Amino acid sequence: MPGVLRYRTFEKLEQENVVTEYIVGIPSGEVIDVTSDEFARLRKARVIRYDQQKKMFRFLDANYSSVKKVIFNSPDRLAHIDYVMDALKIKRYKINENLVVDVDYHVDLTNRKMTKIPVKFGTVTGNFDCQFNNLTNLTNSPHHIGGYFDCSGNEIYTLIGGPDYVAGGYYCNDNNLETLDGFPTYCEVTFTAERNKLNSLIGCPQKVTCRNFDVSFNHLRTLKGGPRTTNDFDVSHNSLTTLVGGPEEVKGTFNCTYNKLFNLLGMPAHHRIIYDEGNKIEEIDNDYY
Numbered sequence: 001m002p003g004v005l006r007y008r009t010f011e012k013l014e015q016e017n018v019v020t021e022y023i024v025g026i027p028s029g030e031v032i033d034v035t036s037d038e039f040a041r042l043r044k045a046r047v048i049r050y051d052q053q054k055k056m057f058r059f060l061d062a063n064y065s066s067v068k069k070v071i072f073n074s075p076d077r078l079a080h081i082d083y084v085m086d087a088l089k090i091k092r093y094k095i096n097e098n099l100v101v102d103v104d105y106h107v108d109l110t111n112r113k114m115t116k117i118p119v120k121f122g123t124v125t126g127n128f129d130c131q132f133n134n135l136t137n138l139t140n141s142p143h144h145i146g147g148y149f150d151c152s153g154n155e156i157y158t159l160i161g162g163p164d165y166v167a168g169g170y171y172c173n174d175n176n177l178e179t180l181d182g183f184p185t186y187c188e189v190t191f192t193a194e195r196n197k198l199n200s201l202i203g204c205p206q207k208v209t210c211r212n213f214d215v216s217f218n219h220l221r222t223l224k225g226g227p228r229t230t231n232d233f234d235v236s237h238n239s240l241t242t243l244v245g246g247p248e249e250v251k252g253t254f255n256c257t258y259n260k261l262f263n264l265l266g267m268p269a270h271h272r273i274i275y276d277e278g279n280k281i282e283e284i285d286n287d288y289y
C-alpha cells in the first residue's frame with residue numbers, strides 16, 4: 001500500500017514507508033510524531049530546529065498552532081490512523097477534526113514492542129491495555145477511560161501525559177517511576193504502582209478517592225508529600241523509618257509491614273492497621289492504636 005505510513009512499533013507489518021521523525025515542544029516536552037513529508041514542511045516553515053545537546057528537533061510551544069496546521073493538513077494522517085486501527089483490529093472508532101481518536105470499545109496494545117503509543121487517543125469507553133512494551137512515557141494515552149488502564153511492565157518514568165479519568169483500576173506496576181506526578185484526577189477502583197523506583201509520593205492529590213492505593217515494593221523513605229486521606233493504603237516493602245508526615249486518615253486498611261519502623265509515631269486514624277511483620281516495633285502506645 002504505497003503512501004500509507006507506519007510507525008516503528010509496527011515494523012513487522014509489510015508496509016513501505018516509515019515514520020522516523022519526532023519533534024519535542026519547549027518547554028512542555030510534548031512529543032509529536034511526524035511523517036517525512038510533514039517533517040520537510042515543518043523545516044521549510046522554520047518552526048523546528050535541531051538541538052545539538054539533546055540530539056532532537058524541537059519547537060517552541062508558542063509556535064504550536066503553526067505545527068498543528070502543518071500536521072493536520074497532511075493527507076497522510078488519516079490514512080495512517082486508519083492503518084493503525086486496522087492493524088490493532090479496532091473497528092468502532094471516530095477520528096475527530098484534531099485527529100484525536102475516540103474508541104467505543106477496548107484498546108489492546110499489549111506485548112507489541114512499542115516505544116510509543118502510535119496515535120493520540122481521546123475517549124475510550126472500555127479498557128486501555130498497553131502492558132509489556134518498551135514505553136518510556138504515556139504520550140498519546142486517552143484522557144478518559146471507561147474501563148481500566150494498565151501500563152505495567154514498561155520503562156515508564158512519569159505518569160505525565162497519562163489518562164486523567166479512569167473509571168476502573170489504574171495499574172502501572174513494574175516501571176521506572178520515581179514520583180507520582182501526573183496522578184489521575186479521578187480513579188474509582190484502585191491505583192497500583194508496585195515495583196517501581198518511587199522515592200517520593202509527590203504528585204498525589206490531598207485526597208485519594210480510589211478504594212485501594214498501593215505503592216508497595218518501592219524505595220520510599222518518607223510519606224511526606226503524599227495524600228492526607230485515603231481508603232485502603234499499602235506502603236509495605238519500602239524503607240520507611242517513620243510515619244510522621246503521612247496521611248491523617250486511612251478509612252480502610254493501612255499496611256506498613258516490611259519497612260524500617262521502630263514505632264508508630266505519626267500513625268493515621270485508621271479502620272485497621274497491619275504493621276508487625278518486617279519491622280522492629282516492640283511497644284505500642286495504646287493511646288494511639
